[in-house]
Amino acid sequence: MKRLIISSLLLAVAFAASAQEYEWEAVEVDGKLTGVVSPSKDNVAETTGYFEGRRYVAPNGKTYKKNSIVAKTARTVLDAQPAMARVKDVIGYSTEAMKASYPESALSDWFVDIIMAKTEKLSGKKVHMGVVNFGGIRVDMPKGDIILDDMLSMFPFKNQLVYVEHTGKQIRAILENMAADRFEVLGGVRVVADKGKLVSAEIAGEPIDDDKVYGVATISFLLDGGDGLTLKENAVSVTSFPEVDVIDAVLEYVYAETAAGRPIEYKVDGRVKVNDYKKKRK
Numbered sequence: 001m002k003r004l005i006i007s008s009l010l011l012a013v014a015f016a017a018s019a020q021e022y023e024w025e026a027v028e029v030d031g032k033l034t035g036v037v038s039p040s041k042d043n044v045a046e047t048t049g050y051f052e053g054r055r056y057v058a059p060n061g062k063t064y065k066k067n068s069i070v071a072k073t074a075r076t077v078l079d080a081q082p083a084m085a086r087v088k089d090v091i092g093y094s095t096e097a098m099k100a101s102y103p104e105s106a107l108s109d110w111f112v113d114i115i116m117a118k119t120e121k122l123s124g125k126k127v128h129m130g131v132v133n134f135g136g137i138r139v140d141m142p143k144g145d146i147i148l149d150d151m152l153s154m155f156p157f158k159n160q161l162v163y164v165e166h167t168g169k170q171i172r173a174i175l176e177n178m179a180a181d182r183f184e185v186l187g188g189v190r191v192v193a194d195k196g197k198l199v200s201a202e203i204a205g206e207p208i209d210d211d212k213v214y215g216v217a218t219i220s221f222l223l224d225g226g227d228g229l230t231l232k233e234n235a236v237s238v239t240s241f242p243e244v245d246v247i248d249a250v251l252e253y254v255y256a257e258t259a260a261g262r263p264i265e266y267k268v269d270g271r272v273k274v275n276d277y278k279k280k281r282k
Helices: 042-050 069-084 106-123 149-153 168-180 247-259
Strands: 048-051 055-057 064-065 088-095 129-133 145-146 161-166 185-187 189-194 199-205 213-219 237-245 272-274
Touching: 048 069, 048 168, 064 069, 088 149, 088 247, 106 161, 106 189, 106 213, 106 237, 106 247, 129 149, 145 149, 149 161, 149 247, 161 168, 161 247, 168 189, 168 199, 168 213, 185 189
Parallel strands: 129 213, 189 272
Antiparallel strands: 048 055, 055 064, 088 145, 129 185, 161 213, 161 237, 189 199
8 A cells, every 4th residue: 555654655746836736756665675664653663674783673684784875764764753653543444445537536526525515514604516626636545544644645735715606607607617628626516518618517406597696615726826727706705714724624524434433435426527538638
C-alpha cells in the first residue's frame, strides 16, 4: 500500500506560480537496499532500523557507519518518528480503494457530497449543488485501514468552505463553460455533455430554472479564478466560513462514520456524463 508519509517515502515537490499548481509523487519504499519499509507508529525499529553505538543497524541486519549516507538518512527518518506518530493513527476503514478520475468517480463524488452537507449545516440554508475541483484531491483512498496521514495528504490545501447563491441562469452558464472545457467535481446535479456542448442539466431531478436562486457549496479557491472558475462572479450572495477548512469537514465525516461502526465506501451515480471525455485534457 502506498502512503504519503514524509518520513519514510520519497517526496518530490515542484512549486509553480499558483498555490495549487504543484505536483508530488509518492514512491513506496521497497526495502531492496536496507529492508526499510514504511513504519506504523508501533513498529519503527522493525521497519526502519536503529542505532547501536556508532553504527546504524538496518532492518535486514546490515550495518553502516555513523557518518555514511545511509546512516545519516536513517537518523533523519528516525528522529522524525515521534512527531509523525499522530498522523499514523488509524481513523477509519475503506472497503475499496478509490481514485479520483474524470469525469466522475466514487472518491470525487464522496468529497463533494461531504462539502455540500457540511456547508448546508454551516449556512442553515438549502444547498442544491456542489462544486469542488479534481486538483484538490491529491492522493487515492487506500483499501483497508485509513490513517490520518491518508486524509491529510488527500486534502492538503488550506481552502475554506463557502456558500454561494446563484440564479439558475448563471449556474447554466457555469455548466456550459465546463462542458466546453472540462467539468470539475459536481454534486446535486445531473449533467450530460457531448462534443463540448451541455446537452442537459438537472437539479433535484428537475431542469434548471433560470429564474430560481440556488444554493451552491464550494471552496474559497474556486471563487476568484482557481482552476479557471470564478464562482463569486455574478453571485446573488456569498457567505464564507473561514474557520472551516476542507480537511475539517472531511475528517469530521470520517470520524463520525467510524464512531458509528460504518466503513468508508461510496459509489458513482452517473451525475456527470461526458460522451467525448477521452478527447479532453486530463
